[in-house]
Amino acid sequence: MTTLVTAVxxxxxxxxxKAALTAMGVNGxxxxxxxxxxxxxxxTETYRGAEYTVDLLPKLKVEVVxxxxxxxxxxxxxxxxxxxxxxxxxxxxxxxxxxxxxxRTGERDAAAx
Amino acid sequence: MAVVVAFANPAWAQEVTVESxxxxxxxxxxxxxxxxxxxxxxxxxxxxxxxxxxxNVGNIMMKNLMDMAIAVVxxxxxxxxxxxxxxxxSFIGGSGWFLSTGGFDNVTKEVDFFFQVAFAAxxxxxxxxxxxxxxxxxxxxxxxxxxxxxxxxxxxxxxWGGGWLSELGYVDFAGSGIVHMTGGVAAAVGAAILGPxxxxxGPDGKPRAIPGHSMPFAIIGCxxxxxxxxxxxxxxxxxxxxxxxxxxxxxxxxAAAGGALAAAAVSWIRGGKPDVAMAGNGLLAGLxxxxxxxxxITTFGAALVGAVGGVIVVGSVWLFDRVRIDDPVGAVSxxxxxxxxxxxxxxxxxxxxxxxxxxGFDLLWAQIVGxxxxxxxxxxxxxxxxxxxxxxxxxxxxxxxxxxxxDVHEHGYPGYGEAIHVGAAPSGSSPAATGVPAQxxxxxxxxxx
Numbered sequence: 001m002t003t004l005v006t007a008v009x010x011x012x013x014x015x016x017x018k019a020a021l022t023a024m025g026v027n028g029x030x031x032x033x034x035x036x037x038x039x040x041x042x043x044t045e046t047y048r049g050a051e052y053t054v055d056l057l058p059k060l061k062v063e064v065v066x067x068x069x070x071x072x073x074x075x076x077x078x079x080x081x082x083x084x085x086x087x088x089x090x091x092x093x094x095x096x097x098x099x100x101x102x103x104r105t106g107e108r109d110a111a112a113x
Numbered sequence: 114m115a116v117v118v119a120f121a122n123p124a125w126a127q128e129v130t131v132e133s134x135x136x137x138x139x140x141x142x143x144x145x146x147x148x149x150x151x152x153x154x155x156x157x158x159x160x161x162x163x164x165x166x167x168x169n170v171g172n173i174m175m176k177n178l179m180d181m182a183i184a185v186v187x188x189x190x191x192x193x194x195x196x197x198x199x200x201x202x203s204f205i206g207g208s209g210w211f212l213s214t215g216g217f218d219n220v221t222k223e224v225d226f227f228f229q230v231a232f233a234a235x236x237x238x239x240x241x242x243x244x245x246x247x248x249x250x251x252x253x254x255x256x257x258x259x260x261x262x263x264x265x266x267x268x269x270x271x272x273w274g275g276g277w278l279s280e281l282g283y284v285d286f287a288g289s290g291i292v293h294m295t296g297g298v299a300a301a302v303g304a305a306i307l308g309p310x311x312x313x314x315g316p317d318g319k320p321r322a323i324p325g326h327s328m329p330f331a332i333i334g335c336x337x338x339x340x341x342x343x344x345x346x347x348x349x350x351x352x353x354x355x356x357x358x359x360x361x362x363x364x365x366x367x368a369a370a371g372g373a374l375a376a377a378a379v380s381w382i383r384g385g386k387p388d389v390a391m392a393g394n395g396l397l398a399g400l401x402x403x404x405x406x407x408x409x410i411t412t413f414g415a416a417l418v419g420a421v422g423g424v425i426v427v428g429s430v431w432l433f434d435r436v437r438i439d440d441p442v443g444a445v446s447x448x449x450x451x452x453x454x455x456x457x458x459x460x461x462x463x464x465x466x467x468x469x470x471x472x473g474f475d476l477l478w479a480q481i482v483g484x485x486x487x488x489x490x491x492x493x494x495x496x497x498x499x500x501x502x503x504x505x506x507x508x509x510x511x512x513x514x515x516x517x518x519x520d521v522h523e524h525g526y527p528g529y530g531e532a533i534h535v536g537a538a539p540s541g542s543s544p545a546a547t548g549v550p551a552q553x554x555x556x557x558x559x560x561x562x
Binding site (some may be wrong): 045046048049050051052060 | 183319320321322323324380383384385387388390391394427431443521
């Protein structure tokens, strides 16, 4: 049984998150540039005297697949590393993974983590 | 020594005199200034590209390239004759077709033409930014032909060509009114007839920002224009006279600085943050403002005239936004509104002849007549031209083309090549790392009509 941990974090939080995960033995992750909004909403800026709203803020989505019993520890590590206590820190969720395959060797599930 | 000079330049071979050396100096000086003014085309291209979106960057470059090419041929063929030929009723020139006559005093016809045509290209290219992101390329090409072949030369004939405005006493040293206001008024008419870009106004009718895609382009463009202006104004002395050239150059620098400082300050006070693009517009406004009188306004008077230009440009951009004349780069304000200010400033501050310098009302009156006459003539003529284009070949691109970008639809491929997704894409490349969001959605995505 493996679990997908997905975290949407501030772009500048990537380095501490990566360091924390590496320190606890996680040996692979996937990062995607995403844009979105949450409870903080957007904000208004002015350009040449006209207003515009920035309602989709740039974030990074970090995805890591871990053995099921490690998921809780990984979530805590990401949360600790990405937290600034200000609105807009992001979210973390977990998803059960139906199957996992390492393409090179054909290993399955826990062996493929 | 004399022999060497004679061989090097047979045209002046008869005798080396103080006058012949001065004549050569004048020609070389004006030639260098002409090159500087030509290089302003690069500045305009950068400013306009930076303040518009990446999906239209190739189109902006093409317009700036082609209006220069059109101006050189059209102004040479007929514009020069309309501007400087023997006058027909003080209104238009009528001789010298295809550069058959011309030149003055020490300066040869060729050098004089090269300097003058750079100004014609400047007047034409001002419009490109105001009509950016929604004008058909062929419509722009037709407009640019008419302006540089006929409209601008007529304004020149009235003034530098010895026509009725110059007889009235109108003073415009390097063309705040003749070059910049002509371009600015044409830009206002064009942008008004085109209508605003899709998404410029929200459902509530309020103007929305459509931020440009590159502040580095915009500001480097302003700096190139700043440098080019040292050909524009000092070159308009039309002779290598060190003292006069220095005075014009110093006034030009002071006015530009005043304009940039004032626009940055006003945008900071009004919007809470100093606006980068607006400070760039302020620099250009300062330059446009002093262009009518860099020779007759004192050094710190020039700084003041430039600073007032910088304040005016911020207010003018705000105003045109609200009357639904969508000018993405502020060309109408920088060249039109501030061009008029520059002309009037001569009437107020010119040494001896200005209203504030004890010269009475005569010069200011001539300047007011000049502003009204040029605005009315260019406004009416360009209204006819743009309406004619609109009802024949069409002025505006389709909605689909505007949304997807003019680069691909008008010219066949995107200005930024990363956006091409056809054929076998190379693997392992990282589009996200290029930093140029050529296809990124606008921050104000709602489509308004």
